[in-house]
Amino acid sequence: MKRRHLLLAPLLIWAQRAMAQAPALLLAGRYRPGIDLRDWWVSEKYDGVRGHWDGRQLRTRGGEPISAPAWFTAGWPATPLDGELWAGRSRFEQVQSTVARQQPDDAAWHGLRYMVFDLPAHPGTFTERLAALNGTVSTIDKSWVQAVPQRKVASDAELQVLLREIVRGGGEGLMLHRGASLYRAGRGDDLLKLKTHDDAEARVVAHLPGKGKHAGRLGALMIETPDGKRFALGTGFTDAQRADPPPVGSWVTYRFRGVHESSGLPRFASFVRVRADEARFRAAR
Known part of the structure; x- marks a missing residue:
C-alpha cells in the first residue's frame, strides 16, 4: 500500500499544480x-x-x-x-x-x-x-x-x-x-x-464490462456530468479505445442530440474523445 501511495504521489502533485495554475478563461x-x-x-x-x-x-x-x-x-x-x-x-x-x-x-x-x-x-x-x-x-x-x-x-x-x-x-x-x-x-x-449537434464533457466514474463481441474489454463508460447526473456511454469507441479505455477520473467529451424531458439526460450520446489536456498527461505517463 505504501508503494502504491508513493507511485500516486507524482500524479497528485501534478493534478494540484494544474488546478492551481488553471487560467481563468x-x-x-x-x-x-x-x-x-x-x-x-x-x-x-x-x-x-x-x-x-x-x-x-x-x-x-x-x-x-x-x-x-x-x-x-x-x-x-x-x-x-x-x-x-x-x-x-x-x-x-x-x-x-x-x-x-x-x-x-x-x-x-x-x-x-x-x-x-x-x-x-x-x-x-x-x-x-x-x-x-x-x-x-x-x-x-x-x-x-x-x-x-x-x-x-x-x-x-x-x-x-x-x-x-x-x-x-x-x-x-x-x-x-x-x-x-x-x-x-x-x-x-x-x-x-x-453546431449541428451538441457536445459536453463529463468525468469517468467507472468502466462497465462488455458483452458479446466486446467481452473482455470495455462495454461502456459510466460518466458523471458537472451537475451530478450519471449515465452509461457505450457508443463511439474504437477497438483500441475499448481495449485501453479512458481511466477513471479522466474527463471525456461526448456528442448528443438534445435531452430527454423526463430525466434531462442526453439523447443518442456518443463518445468523441478524451479531453485534450487529459490525453497529454496519459501520453506522458
Whole structure:
C-alpha cells in the first residue's frame, strides 16, 4: 500500500499544480434562436486544443504547460493571449498528438497554427479588443500566429446558411461573441457556440464490462456530468479505445442530440474523445 501511495504521489502533485495554475478563461454557452445579432461577431469554431498564452508560457485550458518549441513562441508579447492550436479542419488528432508530447516535435509543430481570438487582460469590450488583437498579431509577425477572422450577420437565417457552409467544408461550427461584452472568466451568455449537434464533457466514474463481441474489454463508460447526473456511454469507441479505455477520473467529451424531458439526460450520446489536456498527461505517463 505504501508503494502504491508513493507511485500516486507524482500524479497528485501534478493534478494540484494544474488546478492551481488553471487560467481563468471565458467559456462558451449555447446559441439559441431569437438573439438580436446586430452586436454579435461570428467566427468559425476551430476543432483544436485551447491554448492560453500567459505572457511566458502556453498552457492548456486546465492549466498544464504545453511544450511548444522555443521558435514557435519566440517574439510573443507579455500580453496574455487566448486562442486555439489548430492544424486545419478535421485534423484534431494531429493537434492532440503534437501537443501531447513532452519533448516537442519540430516537424509536427510546423503543421500547427495558433489562432488568436481574444485578449483576456484587455479592459475594453470585445469590439475594442478585436482592434488591439489584430495589432498584436501584426506585431508578432509570424505566419503561424493568426487572428481569427470575425464577421457580422444580419439574421438567424443568414447565420444558419453560414453554419451549413462551414460544416459542408469540414468545419465544426460557429462561435458568436457579443461586441459590447468585457472579458469575464467562466461560462455565460457573452460567448456562444453553434453546431449541428451538441457536445459536453463529463468525468469517468467507472468502466462497465462488455458483452458479446466486446467481452473482455470495455462495454461502456459510466460518466458523471458537472451537475451530478450519471449515465452509461457505450457508443463511439474504437477497438483500441475499448481495449485501453479512458481511466477513471479522466474527463471525456461526448456528442448528443438534445435531452430527454423526463430525466434531462442526453439523447443518442456518443463518445468523441478524451479531453485534450487529459490525453497529454496519459501520453506522458
